[in-house]
Amino acid sequence: MDLGPHLFLALLEGLVGAFVLALTALGLSLVFGVMRIVNVAHGTFFMLGAVVTWYVSTLTGSFLVALLAAPLAVGAVAILADRLVLRPIGYEPESTIVATIGLLYILEQVVLMTYGPYARPVAAPIYFRVDFPWFGYSGYKLVVAAVAGVLLVLAWLALWRTTLGLHLRATQQDREMAQAFAVPVERVYTLAFGLGGGLTALAGALIVPVQQAHYLMGLDALLMSFVVVILGGLGSLRGTVVAALVVGLSDGAVSVLFSPTLAKIVATLLVGLVLAVRGRGLFGEESA
Amino acid sequence: MSHNGDGAVGLSRRRFLTAGAAVALGAGLPGPRVPRADAQAGSGPLRLGFQVHRTGIGAVYGRWYERTTTAAVKLINEKGGIAGRPVEIVAEDDGTDPKRGAEVVEKLATQHKVDLIFGTLFSHVVIGSAPRAGQLKIPYLVVSEGYHVASGRLNRYVFQPGITDVRAQVTAVAPWILKNLGKKATLIFPDYAFGHDHRDFFSRVATAQGGTIRALVPIPPTETSFTKYFPRVPADTEVLYHVMVGPGVLTFVKEMGEHFAARRPQIFGFVDSLEGVDLASPGLDFLEGTYFWEAFPRYAGAGTPAHVRTYRERVGVNDVGASVNDPRDVSTFSHMFGCWETLHVIKAAVEKSGYKKPGPADYKALIETLEGFQSFAEGIEHPQGPKRFVGRLHQVFGQQVISRVQKRRLEVVHRTAVEDSMYPPEADYTKQPL
Numbered sequence: 001m002d003l004g005p006h007l008f009l010a011l012l013e014g015l016v017g018a019f020v021l022a023l024t025a026l027g028l029s030l031v032f033g034v035m036r037i038v039n040v041a042h043g044t045f046f047m048l049g050a051v052v053t054w055y056v057s058t059l060t061g062s063f064l065v066a067l068l069a070a071p072l073a074v075g076a077v078a079i080l081a082d083r084l085v086l087r088p089i090g091y092e093p094e095s096t097i098v099a100t101i102g103l104l105y106i107l108e109q110v111v112l113m114t115y116g117p118y119a120r121p122v123a124a125p126i127y128f129r130v131d132f133p134w135f136g137y138s139g140y141k142l143v144v145a146a147v148a149g150v151l152l153v154l155a156w157l158a159l160w161r162t163t164l165g166l167h168l169r170a171t172q173q174d175r176e177m178a179q180a181f182a183v184p185v186e187r188v189y190t191l192a193f194g195l196g197g198g199l200t201a202l203a204g205a206l207i208v209p210v211q212q213a214h215y216l217m218g219l220d221a222l223l224m225s226f227v228v229v230i231l232g233g234l235g236s237l238r239g240t241v242v243a244a245l246v247v248g249l250s251d252g253a254v255s256v257l258f259s260p261t262l263a264k265i266v267a268t269l270l271v272g273l274v275l276a277v278r279g280r281g282l283f284g285e286e287s288a
Numbered sequence: 289m290s291h292n293g294d295g296a297v298g299l300s301r302r303r304f305l306t307a308g309a310a311v312a313l314g315a316g317l318p319g320p321r322v323p324r325a326d327a328q329a330g331s332g333p334l335r336l337g338f339q340v341h342r343t344g345i346g347a348v349y350g351r352w353y354e355r356t357t358t359a360a361v362k363l364i365n366e367k368g369g370i371a372g373r374p375v376e377i378v379a380e381d382d383g384t385d386p387k388r389g390a391e392v393v394e395k396l397a398t399q400h401k402v403d404l405i406f407g408t409l410f411s412h413v414v415i416g417s418a419p420r421a422g423q424l425k426i427p428y429l430v431v432s433e434g435y436h437v438a439s440g441r442l443n444r445y446v447f448q449p450g451i452t453d454v455r456a457q458v459t460a461v462a463p464w465i466l467k468n469l470g471k472k473a474t475l476i477f478p479d480y481a482f483g484h485d486h487r488d489f490f491s492r493v494a495t496a497q498g499g500t501i502r503a504l505v506p507i508p509p510t511e512t513s514f515t516k517y518f519p520r521v522p523a524d525t526e527v528l529y530h531v532m533v534g535p536g537v538l539t540f541v542k543e544m545g546e547h548f549a550a551r552r553p554q555i556f557g558f559v560d561s562l563e564g565v566d567l568a569s570p571g572l573d574f575l576e577g578t579y580f581w582e583a584f585p586r587y588a589g590a591g592t593p594a595h596v597r598t599y600r601e602r603v604g605v606n607d608v609g610a611s612v613n614d615p616r617d618v619s620t621f622s623h624m625f626g627c628w629e630t631l632h633v634i635k636a637a638v639e640k641s642g643y644k645k646p647g648p649a650d651y652k653a654l655i656e657t658l659e660g661f662q663s664f665a666e667g668i669e670h671p672q673g674p675k676r677f678v679g680r681l682h683q684v685f686g687q688q689v690i691s692r693v694q695k696r697r698l699e700v701v702h703r704t705a706v707e708d709s710m711y712p713p714e715a716d717y718t719k720q721p722l
Contacts, residue, residue, distance in 0.1 A: 005519075013516050109343075116351070119536070124571075131549070135547050136547055138515075210539065211536075
């Protein structure tokens with residue numbers, strides 16, 4: 001294939017990857033920003049979203065119903081986890097890490113026991129193949145990128161144009177002050193955790209027709225979310241989106257033009273570089 | 289973060305990194321320990337250690353290996369067990385992880401004190417576990433397909449008597465591919481031992497027979513998206529040779545279809561790319577008319593022999609290769625028969641050698657008996673077909689099947705002879721000390 005079409009494919013792959021990654025990492029970033037905790041079970045919520053999508057779309061025959069059900073169900077699981085696990089340990093950072101690792105294993109094994117080890121497919125709701133002169137491309141992937149883009153805009157609107165968003169941002173900036181101004185901080189915590197899980201589940205649901213639901217799929221999502229959130233700056237949503245674009249596009253370009261392994265090396269180096277030169281990430285808040 | 293004071297961001301980042309490290313560590317932790325089994329010696333049940341991929345990327349295979357094993361043991365016990373002793377399976381999960389695999393071998397040998405160990409599939413796990421079996425001097429019968437046994441790189445305690453190796457498979461089918469599909473081939477394979485066997489032996493056999501390898505496309509084993517690899521397939525490729533394993537297989541085949549569609553070259557795949565996957569899955573339409581290697585035809589038809597029907601019934605597989613209890617639960621049909629056949633080889637070897645209990649003398653007799661086997665006849669004990677066994681290689685040879693996808697089913701178009709897969713031996717385990 002010539003360089004032109006090659007680059008074009010790289011760009012396509014990169015963009016699709018970037019949008020899904022941004023949506024996946026947004027939840028992690030939100031949870032960290034608002035609650036100051038690291039949710040290691042984040043990737044598991046992504047996987048749960050995919051698995052719920054498979055169950056619901058197989059039962060009802062409708063992918064759209066599944067797309068609605070997945071974030072709701074996983075959001076509910078996240079809220080339960082917040083109430084039953086995180087709140088009792090007082091959101092203490094180190095304990096939270098251990099607790100969410102536990103959550104990761106419990107959820108993963110429950111899925112293995114019930115759903116099984118299979119990578120199960122879901123038919124794409126809209127299936128068409130875009131036939132470029134040099135190669136074909138999945139039309140559904142482009143739809144996924146577009147939907148993820150719309151969801152990102154909606155998330156941004158929700159954060160900046162609603163009372164709920166105001167509460168989230170207030171809690172993020174200064175928890176005690178927010179409480180003093182009658183922001184229901186406890187409820188905001190629960191909501192943030194539920195929302196984080198739900199958003200990630202939505203990304204998982206969108207990706208099932210491309211990737212299949214598999215009980216181990218959360219690990220990669222977790223890793224890439226970490227990369228993006230560190231790169232973008234902890235707690236900065238804008239940073240998350242920008243970093244996802246950087247990582248996604250460089251991953252697409254490097255892996256198409258050179259090798260996917262090199263792409264992962266580049267992403268890791270990028271994180272190392274950012275940590276060394278600009279420790280708070282591209283858009284991280286100033287400390288103190 | 290204004291109220292957090294100095295260094296808050298730094299601390300948070302460290303916390304982030306710690307979490308990542310903790311996850312990495314956690315992934316390597318062994319599962320829960322089971323109580324130590326009572327030692328036994330020479331009487332009572334024959335205890336066979338079963339190293340199984342219950343979790344990790346090999347879990348689909350592991351599940352079916354376990355079902356096949358259970359069915360084979362049930363049959364053996366119904367017929368009076370092995371040397372009059374009932375067979376008991378002691379299964380241990382290795383997480384499809386080489387390091388844990390070695391631990392499992394050790395645990396089965398020293399804690400459970402099993403008579404021998406069998407059942408490992410994924411080649412990196414076999415390569416990680418086999419040296420431990422050699423050190424512990426316990427027979428270790430793998431059901432893995434890799435060339436690692438016949439290559440001579442393992443040790444005298446390792447056998448593969450129930451499934452043929454990649455080199456044999458490739459040797460048998462390559463001439464057919466070159467003759468019928470094309471001479472300019474591009475290979476897509478997983479970038480580790482099993483895939484390297486395909487790369488090396490197909491390249492070797494094909495170039496020796498007038499074919500050319502246009503490109504080699506290795507894919508990292510954990511890859512989830514494949515579109516980016518297909519541009520590396522040169523336009524003048526006549527036949528695309530693919531073999532993939534793991535949870536990404538369906539994505540791989542789908543994205544291959546999206547990329548090439550009607551412009552596709554001839555496609556020959558190893559059914560490993562679709563084990564555990566329903567051929568009627570959405571997105572697989574484009575496979576229509578492509579070819580697959582199978583070890584054992586997944587779809588039963590009018591010509592299916594009685595002993596194969598019995599085997600399918602016993603294991604619980606319907607005519608399209610899925611579980612009789614759940615049609616969505618598709619088997620790994622071209623691999624799992626290896627457990628069934630291995631157990632019957634164990635039966636033959638134990639009975640012939642007079643093996644009684646773990647120990648150097650009995651193991652010596654057992655191993656030499658195994659090495660002395662020449663052939664296994666087709667039948668309920670070896671449903672896949674007749675086999676030849678090469679003692680110095682510790683490897684069995686059998687027929688290979690080439691099938692074509694027709695109406696979303698695999699229909700057999702060619703069956704090779706056992707001899708087609710034989711290659712000049714490179715190793716001789718019988719010269720190694722016990």
